[in-house]
Amino acid sequence: MYKSCLALLALLTSANAICNPGEIGVGSSQLCSIGNPTGGGSCGAVTAEIFSDSCDALDTSEDSDFCTASYTDGSTVACDDDHNVTGATVGRTEYGSCRAVSGTEADCSVAAYGYYFASFCCVPA
Numbered sequence: 538m539y540k541s542c543l544a545l546l547a548l549l550t551s552a553n554a555i556c557n558p559g560e561i562g563v564g565s566s567q568l569c570s571i572g573n574p575t576g577g578g579s580c581g582a583v584t585a586e587i588f589s590d591s592c593d594a595l596d597t598s599e600d601s602d603f604c605t606a607s608y609t610d611g612s613t614v615a616c617d618d619d620h621n622v623t624g625a626t627v628g629r630t631e632y633g634s635c636r637a638v639s640g641t642e643a644d645c646s647v648a649a650y651g652y653y654f655a656s657f658c659c660v661p662a
Contacts, residue, residue: 553592553645555655561595561632562588562655563603563614563622564643569650578650587612587627588655592645595627603656622657632659 555562566586572578585603587596598606604616615624622635635657645653 556658563657564655566653631662633662635659
């Protein structure tokens with residue numbers, strides 16, 4: 538089930554762009570369902586995500602805190618005491634000079650019931 542959600546995430550997020558070319562986004566995702574006449578919609582857990590600048594999912598975690606998450610493919614995210622991302626390692630690439638983002642620069646959501654947002658963008662070190 539979790540791998541199916543990852544495949545869906547990759548498909549749904551690939552049409553948008555965040556951050557600047559070559560940067561990564563660090564943030565979160567959440568999938569929701571519509572519901573039916575006898576029961577309302579619901580949302581799953583918020584999960585930590587690392588996105589490419591074109592919103593492809595680079596790594597994901599079942600944890601919600603992107604600073605302390607155990608990522609599926611072994612990526613790491615470093616944060617300061619105020620929960621600001623200071624760096625990340627994805628594969629063999631290190632990223633730093635991270636900055637907080639919001640609005641359209643942070644939004645990878647393309648599906649009505651999937652929410653994908655970067656909280657920080659980081660540049661290759």
